[in-house]
Amino acid sequence: MQLDRVSVAFGAAVALREACLQIEPGTRLGIVGESGCGKSMLGLCLMGMIPDAGKVSGSIRLNGKELAGAPEHVWRRHRARDVAMIFQEPMAALNPLKRIGDTVMEPLEVHEGLSRSAARARALALFDEVGIPDPDSRLRQYPHEISGGQRQRVLIALALACNPSLLVADEPTTALDANVALRIIDLLVRLSETRNMALVFISHDLAAVARATQQIAVMYGGDIVERGPTAQVLGAPRHPYTIGLLGARPGLDNRGRGPDGRRKRLVTIPGTVPPLFELPAGCRFSGRCTREIASCALQRPQPLALGAGQVAACHLLGQAHAGAGAS
Amino acid sequence: MARLVVRWPARLPVNLMIGALLVALVVGVAALSLIWTPHDHAAMTIRNRFQPADGVYWLGTDQLGRDIVSQLMVAARNSMTVALVAVLIGGSIGVALGLLASALGGWVEDLIMRVADIGFAFPALLFAIMLSAVFGPSLTIAVAAIAFINIPVFARVARASANQVWTRDFVAAARAAGHGRFAISRDHILPNIAAPVIVQGTIEFAVAILAEAALSYLGLGAQPPSPSWGRMLSEAQTLMFMAPHLAIYPGLCIVIAVLGFSLLGDGLRDITDPRLKRRRA
Numbered sequence: 001m002q003l004d005r006v007s008v009a010f011g012a013a014v015a016l017r018e019a020c021l022q023i024e025p026g027t028r029l030g031i032v033g034e035s036g037c038g039k040s041m042l043g044l045c046l047m048g049m050i051p052d053a054g055k056v057s058g059s060i061r062l063n064g065k066e067l068a069g070a071p072e073h074v075w076r077r078h079r080a081r082d083v084a085m086i087f088q089e090p091m092a093a094l095n096p097l098k099r100i101g102d103t104v105m106e107p108l109e110v111h112e113g114l115s116r117s118a119a120r121a122r123a124l125a126l127f128d129e130v131g132i133p134d135p136d137s138r139l140r141q142y143p144h145e146i147s148g149g150q151r152q153r154v155l156i157a158l159a160l161a162c163n164p165s166l167l168v169a170d171e172p173t174t175a176l177d178a179n180v181a182l183r184i185i186d187l188l189v190r191l192s193e194t195r196n197m198a199l200v201f202i203s204h205d206l207a208a209v210a211r212a213t214q215q216i217a218v219m220y221g222g223d224i225v226e227r228g229p230t231a232q233v234l235g236a237p238r239h240p241y242t243i244g245l246l247g248a249r250p251g252l253d254n255r256g257r258g259p260d261g262r263r264k265r266l267v268t269i270p271g272t273v274p275p276l277f278e279l280p281a282g283c284r285f286s287g288r289c290t291r292e293i294a295s296c297a298l299q300r301p302q303p304l305a306l307g308a309g310q311v312a313a314c315h316l317l318g319q320a321h322a323g324a325g326a327s
Numbered sequence: 328m329a330r331l332v333v334r335w336p337a338r339l340p341v342n343l344m345i346g347a348l349l350v351a352l353v354v355g356v357a358a359l360s361l362i363w364t365p366h367d368h369a370a371m372t373i374r375n376r377f378q379p380a381d382g383v384y385w386l387g388t389d390q391l392g393r394d395i396v397s398q399l400m401v402a403a404r405n406s407m408t409v410a411l412v413a414v415l416i417g418g419s420i421g422v423a424l425g426l427l428a429s430a431l432g433g434w435v436e437d438l439i440m441r442v443a444d445i446g447f448a449f450p451a452l453l454f455a456i457m458l459s460a461v462f463g464p465s466l467t468i469a470v471a472a473i474a475f476i477n478i479p480v481f482a483r484v485a486r487a488s489a490n491q492v493w494t495r496d497f498v499a500a501a502r503a504a505g506h507g508r509f510a511i512s513r514d515h516i517l518p519n520i521a522a523p524v525i526v527q528g529t530i531e532f533a534v535a536i537l538a539e540a541a542l543s544y545l546g547l548g549a550q551p552p553s554p555s556w557g558r559m560l561s562e563a564q565t566l567m568f569m570a571p572h573l574a575i576y577p578g579l580c581i582v583i584a585v586l587g588f589s590l591l592g593d594g595l596r597d598i599t600d601p602r603l604k605r606r607r608a
Contacts, residue, residue, distance in 0.1 A: 047503055052432065073507075080505035092496035097518045106514065107504045158504060 001046060001083070001166055001198070006058035006068065008041050008050055013276035015041045017222045017284075018058065020303070025165060026196040028189065030209035030230060032245070033219035034273055039202045042219070043170045046200060047085050048075030080107050084159035088171040090151035094143035100154050101139030107161045126157040130187060149180035153187070160191065166198040167191075173208055181205075185212045206249060210234055215309075218242045221273065221284030224303075228310030239312040241285045244269040283315065291316055343594020349587025353580075357403040366394035368401045369552040377570055389559075389573050390566060398554040399580055405549050406556060406584065409466065410535035413473035418528050420474075421481025426516060428482065429489035430508040440486065443479035451476040452541055459547040469548045473538045477531055484527045488520035495519075522599040529592035533585045540581050556581050 001023045008016040016038045023029055031039045044050050045060060048067060060068040062082060067075065087093040094103060101123060108119040120139070127135030130153045143151060152172060159167055169188060173181035189212055192199040201212045209216060210230055217227040218241065226239040237243045247267045271288040280286045286296035293315055301313040365385060372392040380387045386395040428439040455472035462468050492498060493516065501511050542548040543557025551558070556577040563573035 049499065049502060076505050076507060078505075079503055085500070085503035087496050087500060089496055093500040095497040095501075095515050095519070098514075107506070110510070111505055155500065158500070162505070 001063075002059075002061040003042075003045065004059040004061070006045055006056065006060055008038075008045065009055045009057075010051075010053055010276075014222050014279070015054065015276060016045065019045075019224050021217060021224070021227075023166060023198050023200065025198055026192065027215060028192055028199040028201060028213040030213035030216040031200065031202045031219060032204060032206060032209050032216065034204065036273055036276070037219040038222040039204075039219050040170055041222075043085065043168045043200065043202050046166070046168050047079060047083055048072075049085075080111055080159075080162040080164065082164055083166045083168060084162070084164035085168040085170065086152070086155045086159050086172050089175050090148055090155050091143060091175075093155055094151060096143055098142075099139065100141055100143060100146070104139070104154065104158050104161060107158070111162050122161070123157070126160055127154075129160070130154075130157045130191070132157070148176050149184065152176060152180075152184055156184075156187065156191070160195075163195070164197065166200065168200045168202070170202045171204070172201075173203065173205065181208065182211075188212060206234065206246070218245065221279050222276070223284045223313065225285065225314070226310070226312040228306075228312075229308065232308050232310050236310075238306055238310065238317055239285075239314050240289050240291050240316070241269070242312075244290075283313075293319075340594045340597045342590045343598065346587050346590030346592070346594050349583050350591050353403055353584045353587055354407060356400050357407045360397075360400035360404045364394075364397035364400050366397045368393065368397035368554055370394075380572075386576055387572060390562070390570070395573070395576055398559060399556070399576060402549075402554040402556045402559065402577065403580065403584070405466075405553060406536050406539055409470050409473065409539045409548070410532050413470045413535050413539075414477055414528055414531050416470075417474035417477025418481045418524070418531070421478040421483075422485040422517075422520075422524055424478065425482040425485025425487075426489055426512045426520075428486045429493060429516070430512045436486070439482065443482045446476070446479035447483075449476075451538060452545075455538070455542050455547060456545070459542075464547045464550065466549050466553070469539060469542045472542070473535050476538070477535070480531060481524065481527060484523055485520055488523045489516045492516050492519045523596075526592055526596040526599060529588055529595055533588035533592065536581065536584050536588065 003019055003021040005018040005020060006016060007014065007018055019042060021029070021042075031042060033039045041050070045056065048060075048070065050056050056068055058068060059066060062078060067078070094100070101120070104123045104126065105116070105119040108114045108122050109116065112119075114122065123139060124135045127138060132138055132150060132153050138146065138150070138154070143154075146154070167188070172188070173184050176184060185208055188199055188201070191197060199212070201209060203209050213230050215227070216230040216233050217224045218233065218239065219225065220241045226233055226237065226242045233242065234246065237246055248269055250266055269288060270290070274280075274287070280297050281300070282298045283289070283296045283301050286292050289296065295315050299315070301315045301318060303311045303313045304317050305311050306317065370393065372388075374392065375384070375388050376390055376392040378384050378388040378392070384394050384396070386399070388394055389398070424439050424443070428436040451472070454476060455469060458468050458472050489512070498511060498515055501515055506514070539548055539555070540557035540560070543555035544561045546558070546561070548557060549555040559577040560574055563570070563577070566573055
């Protein structure tokens with residue numbers, strides 16, 4: 001799947017600005033950023049599920065087929081079979097009035113034309129694959145009767161039902177406790193490997209993304225500010241926002257007191273994310289960036305290849321680059 | 328489940344219990360009339376007209392010597408049948424239109440809801456009178472008229488509830504699983520809007536009883552000899568000072584039936600709508 005300069009606008013509010021991404025089969029891409037940075041919007045783009053009020057421009061290609069602006073019925077043919085999605089809140093994502101079995105078997109009967117008993121057998125196999133114990137009795141239960149982790153596994157089974165080649169996971173672990181979250185992440189990684197299925201893992205949890213993915217894209221204010229191999233970007237971040245984000249992680253080394261005897265404080269990025277319709281026209285991060293230069297607020301920085309697959313959009317890097325080239 | 332059953336009665340609102348009691352009474356009497364009435368409701372014995380209540384005629388007889396209890400019982404059955412058929416037809420069409428509007432959105436939704444607004448603006452009884460003028464008065468016309476005026480009511484309730492359900496995550500999950508709008512409407516939206524629709528249906532049942540009584544009062548409902556509360560009222564009107572009980576009993580029946588269904592609907596709304604529940608607590 002390939003996104004080229006995809007933008008989503010709701011009136012004057014630009015939720016996503018010229019996003020470029022390439023997702024190869026079987027690879028795992030993480031998308032991180034603060035709330036409202038457009039990461040969920042990017043996920044919905046991949047599903048063709050942008051709300052009606054949103055205007056999508058740019059190019060979304062699935063196996064070479066252009067899908068940007070395609071009508072609902074075209075997208076529907078690809079959902080579940082080519083791209084599937086799991087959601088943040090596993091309780092809300094299951095119809096409370098339907099038995100789990102009916103929910104999981106439904107797409108099998110509709111899309112694959114399986115008989116009820118064949119669908120049931122597939123559902124049992126799927127439950128087994130995602131590690132749901134006692135699948136037989138699970139099929140007959142209602143969503144409120146099982147735990148959060150089990151519900152998320154049910155949703156994963158549902159998403160895998162028609163063997164998609166890309167799974168979009170929109171904050172799949174946010175509503176789960178840390179222990180269960182780890183196991184869900186490992187399950188997603190394992191499924192991606194055994195099925196050669198691409199995974200887009202959307203999260204604001206850097207540790208989760210580091211564990212789950214090979215590639216990462218950092219988003220801020222609707223822009224992808226930095227992307228590249230996960231280890232590279234997290235290990236040697238180049239964009240000031242990524243640097244700030246990594247600095248703002250609570251950890252063992254920022255507890256207690258510093259050498260000056262004062263309590264260490266959690267490092268934060270100053271300011272708050274401005275509302276979508278008040279974002280600066282140039283670099284979205286200008287105004288909060290500690291290393292801002294004159295052109296930041298006015299001119300949009302272009303993505304710049306920094307080697308080893310790392311790409312960042314920042315005027316400072318461009319300057320350094322140009323300077324290095326000139327000397 | 329057993330625990331639920333045990334805990335329920337203590338928490339049931341009073342209006343629900345009174346409503347259910349009155350509804351059970353009316354429906355029970357209507358059902359009983361299918362197999363038994365004290366007398367033939369249409370049998371006229373002029374010699375026995377204006378009989379006071381006694382052991383033979385429990386509530387006395389009317390100006391033609393017909394037993395009032397038997398007439399009231401059969402009238403209850405007629406009234407229930409009209410209301411049930413009308414609400415079911417009107418409700419089904421209305422809910423289908425509401426779901427359609429909610430599923431398609433855009434100009435289709437606008438069109439359906441604006442037409443429903445026009446339906447709302449049209450006085451129900453006027454519409455029934457118009458139909459009767461065209462097709463001649465009959466019970467079928469009364470049912471059709473009451474069903475018709477129910478369509479926009481249910482369309483509105485269904486659309487408003489459905490629009491809420493459409494924003495829920497499991498609907499997004501169903502879309503992500505490749506289901507179409509109509510399949511989602513049927514499988515996911517409809518079961519989740521059942522509660523408000525049933526509440527509305529119960530309240531509309533009361534409205535339908537009242538409308539049927541009004542139409543019968545005007546002579547546009549059940550035709551003689553089939554008895555109806557509304558027509559009994561209109562026939563008693565000229566005899567008000569001579570035999571007030573002829574007007575009082577059918578009037579009382581209408582009050583009981585309408586009150587019963589209204590209270591039942593209110594009570595059901597109280598226990599199904601969590602927002603109201605919180606306010607009560």
